[in-house]
Amino acid sequence: MIVAEGLRKAFINGEGQPVLAVDGVSLDAHAGEIVGLLGPNGAGKSTTMRMLSTLIAPDSGSARVAGHDVRSAPAEVRRSIGYLSASTGLFGRLTPREVLVYVATLQGCVDAEARAEASLDRFDIRKFGNVTCDRLSTGMKQKVSIARAVVHDPPVLIFDEPTSGLDVLVAQELFAFLEEARKRGRCVLYSTHIMGEAERLCDRVVVIHAGVVLASGTVAELRVRTGRERLEEVFVQLVRGHAP
Amino acid sequence: MRVLLAVLDAELRQLLRDINTMLFSVMTPLFLFPLMLFLFSQGQALVDGWEESLRPRVVVPDALAAELPDNVQRVSGPDADATVVLDGRTVTVRYRSGDPVSDLARRRLVDALDEPWDIESHDVAPEKEALASVLAQMLPGLLVTLAVIASMYPAMEAVVADRERGTLETTLVTAAPRWAFVAGKLVSVGLITLLAMTATLVGALVTLFHLAFLIDAPIGLPPARLVAFLPLAALTALAGASISLVAAAPARSFKQAQNTASTAAAVVMLLAVLGMLPKAELGPELGFIPITNAVLSMRQVLLGNSIGVWGAVAVVELLVIGGLATGWTARTLSREELR
Numbered sequence: 001m002i003v004a005e006g007l008r009k010a011f012i013n014g015e016g017q018p019v020l021a022v023d024g025v026s027l028d029a030h031a032g033e034i035v036g037l038l039g040p041n042g043a044g045k046s047t048t049m050r051m052l053s054t055l056i057a058p059d060s061g062s063a064r065v066a067g068h069d070v071r072s073a074p075a076e077v078r079r080s081i082g083y084l085s086a087s088t089g090l091f092g093r094l095t096p097r098e099v100l101v102y103v104a105t106l107q108g109c110v111d112a113e114a115r116a117e118a119s120l121d122r123f124d125i126r127k128f129g130n131v132t133c134d135r136l137s138t139g140m141k142q143k144v145s146i147a148r149a150v151v152h153d154p155p156v157l158i159f160d161e162p163t164s165g166l167d168v169l170v171a172q173e174l175f176a177f178l179e180e181a182r183k184r185g186r187c188v189l190y191s192t193h194i195m196g197e198a199e200r201l202c203d204r205v206v207v208i209h210a211g212v213v214l215a216s217g218t219v220a221e222l223r224v225r226t227g228r229e230r231l232e233e234v235f236v237q238l239v240r241g242h243a244p
Numbered sequence: 245m246r247v248l249l250a251v252l253d254a255e256l257r258q259l260l261r262d263i264n265t266m267l268f269s270v271m272t273p274l275f276l277f278p279l280m281l282f283l284f285s286q287g288q289a290l291v292d293g294w295e296e297s298l299r300p301r302v303v304v305p306d307a308l309a310a311e312l313p314d315n316v317q318r319v320s321g322p323d324a325d326a327t328v329v330l331d332g333r334t335v336t337v338r339y340r341s342g343d344p345v346s347d348l349a350r351r352r353l354v355d356a357l358d359e360p361w362d363i364e365s366h367d368v369a370p371e372k373e374a375l376a377s378v379l380a381q382m383l384p385g386l387l388v389t390l391a392v393i394a395s396m397y398p399a400m401e402a403v404v405a406d407r408e409r410g411t412l413e414t415t416l417v418t419a420a421p422r423w424a425f426v427a428g429k430l431v432s433v434g435l436i437t438l439l440a441m442t443a444t445l446v447g448a449l450v451t452l453f454h455l456a457f458l459i460d461a462p463i464g465l466p467p468a469r470l471v472a473f474l475p476l477a478a479l480t481a482l483a484g485a486s487i488s489l490v491a492a493a494p495a496r497s498f499k500q501a502q503n504t505a506s507t508a509a510a511v512v513m514l515l516a517v518l519g520m521l522p523k524a525e526l527g528p529e530l531g532f533i534p535i536t537n538a539v540l541s542m543r544q545v546l547l548g549n550s551i552g553v554w555g556a557v558a559v560v561e562l563l564v565i566g567g568l569a570t571g572w573t574a575r576t577l578s579r580e581e582l583r
Contacts (some may be wrong), residue, residue: 055416092258103418106247106420108247148414
C-alpha cells in the first residue's frame with residue numbers, strides 16, 4: 001500500500017543554507033499492517049510522512065500510496081489516505097458535525113452527512129456534535145481530529161505522532177481504533193518517539209535518524225540484530241552506532 | 245462545483261461566526277450613519293444657540309410686511325436667504341434646503357404666517373445643495389473606506405489564520421482541487437465585503453430618510469440613480485477587498501498580515517478621502533488616480549450626471565486592480581506548501 005524509494009528533501013534554513021531533512025528514505029507498508037516510524041525529534045519522520053501525504057513534494061526519489069504516485073496523482077493519493085498530525089488543526093468556529101461533513105465532502109464522498117453521523121457515533125462525540133470546536137476540551141478535539149482524518153474510510157492511515165498532547169484515555173481509544181483498522185485490512189504508517197507505543201502497536205518498525213533509515217524489521221528482529229532486549233535500548237544502540 | 249460550494253459554506257460559516265468580522269463587516273457599516281445622526285442631533289443644541297443669534301434676510305411683499313416676526317430681517321436685494329411670494333391667499337416661501345440659514349428663514353416664516361394664508365414651501369436649491377448632494381459627497385468615500393475595513397479581517401482570517409491554526413493542512417490533505425479551495429476563500433471574502441457594502445447603504449439610506457423627515461426636506465435621490473450607483477459601488481468594494489487579500493496573502497502570521505493589510509487599507513482610504521473633498525472634480529487632474537476617480541464617478545452617478553470618459557477610466561482601473569490582486573492572491577495560495 002505504501003512504497004517509498006530514495007526520498008530526499010532539503011529545506012533552506014534561516015541563514016539561506018540548504019539543510020537535508022530526509023536523505024534517501026526507502027520504506028514499505030502493506031494492508032493489514034501497522035508500520036512504526038521511529039526516531040527522535042528532527043529525525044525526518046514528519047517530512048517523510050508529509051511527502052507521502054503530498055503536502056510537500058520530494059526533491060528526488062519516488063513514492064506510491066495505494067497504487068498512486070505522489071507526484072503524478074496527488075489527488076488520488078489524498079483521497080486514499082487519512083492523515084493526522086499534532087499540528088493538524090480544527091476549524092474552531094465549526095461544530096464537529098460541520099467539520100466532518102465538510103471534510104467528507106472535500107474527499108468526494110457523496111454520502112458526506114451519513115458518514116459524518118456514523119463518525120460521531122464511532123468516536124463517541126455525538127453529544128458534542130453541535131458545539132463549536134473552540135469550546136471542546138483538548139481530548140475531545142483530538143477525537144474530532146481522528147474522526148476527521150478517517151471520515152472517508154481510507155485504505156491508508158498516516159498518523160504523525162498522534163498521541164502528542166493526548167491524555168491516557170484518549171490515547172487508549174486511539175490505539176484500539178488503530179488495532180481495529182489493522183484487522184479491517186487498513187495499512188497504517190505511525191510515527192512516534194515513544195517506544196512503548198511502537199512495541200504495543202507496530203508489526204514492523206523503521207528506525208530513522210538524521211534523515212536516514214538506520215534499520216527496519218519487526219521488534220524481535222531488531223532485538224536479535226542489536227543484542228538488546230528493550231526497544232528503547234535497541235533504538236539507542238542503533239542511533240549511537242550511526243555517525244550523522 | 246460541489247466542493248467549491250462546500251469550501252464557500254465552511255468559510256462563510258467561520259467568518260460570520262467571528263466577532264471581529266461581524267463587528268467590522270456588519271455592525272460598523274450598519275450603525276455608522278445612524279451614529280453620525282445621533283451625534284448630529286446631540287449637536288443640535290449648539291446649532292439652536294447659533295440659530296438664535298441669526299436674523300435671516302427675506303424678501304416679503306408689502307401685504308405681509310406687518311406679519312413678519314422680529315427674528316427675520318426684511319430686505320429687497322437678490323442676496324436674500326428666502327423669498328415670499330403672495331398669490332391670492334397662497335403664500336409660497338422659496339428657500340434653499342441645502343442652506344441652513346435659508347431653511348431657518350423658511351421655518352420662522354412658516355411659524356409666523358398663519359391664518360388666513362395657505363402656506364407652501366418651495367425648495368429652489370440647485371442640485372448640488374440638496375440632501376442627495378450631501379449624500380453623493382459623503383457616501384462613496386465612506387463606502388469604499390468601510391468596504392476596505394470590512395474586508396481586512398475576513399481576508400486575514402481566510403488566508404493567514406488558516407496557516408496559524410493548522411486548518412490549512414486539514415484542507416490541503418483532502419482530495420479537493422486547489423482551485424476550489426482558493427476560489428472558495430476569495431468568493432467568501434468578496435461576499436462579506438458586499439454584505440458590508442449593503443449594510444453601509446442600508447445605514448446611510450435609513451439615516452437619510454430619517455434626516456429628511458426631521459428637517460422636512462426633500463431627499464432628491466431618485467431610485468434609478470441608486471440602482472445605477474450599485475454596480476460601480478460593488479465593483480469598487482470588491483476591488484478594495486482584493487487589495488486586502490493581496491496584502492494579507494504573503495504574510496506568515498496574523499500580526500504580519502495586520503501590518504501589511506492595514507497599510508494597504510490606509511492607502512486606499514487616503515485615495516477615497518481625496519475623492520470626498522468638496523472641490524474634487526472628476527477630470528484630468530484626478531481622473532487617473534485609482535479609487536479617487538471611482539469615488540468621484542460614484543458621486544456623479546448619485547447626482548444624476550454622466551461619468552464620461554473618466555468614469556470609464558475608473559472602471560477599467562478597478563477591473564485591472566481587482567483582477568491583478570485576485571490573480572496574485574490565488575497564485576500565492578495555489579503555491580502554498582506546508583513544511
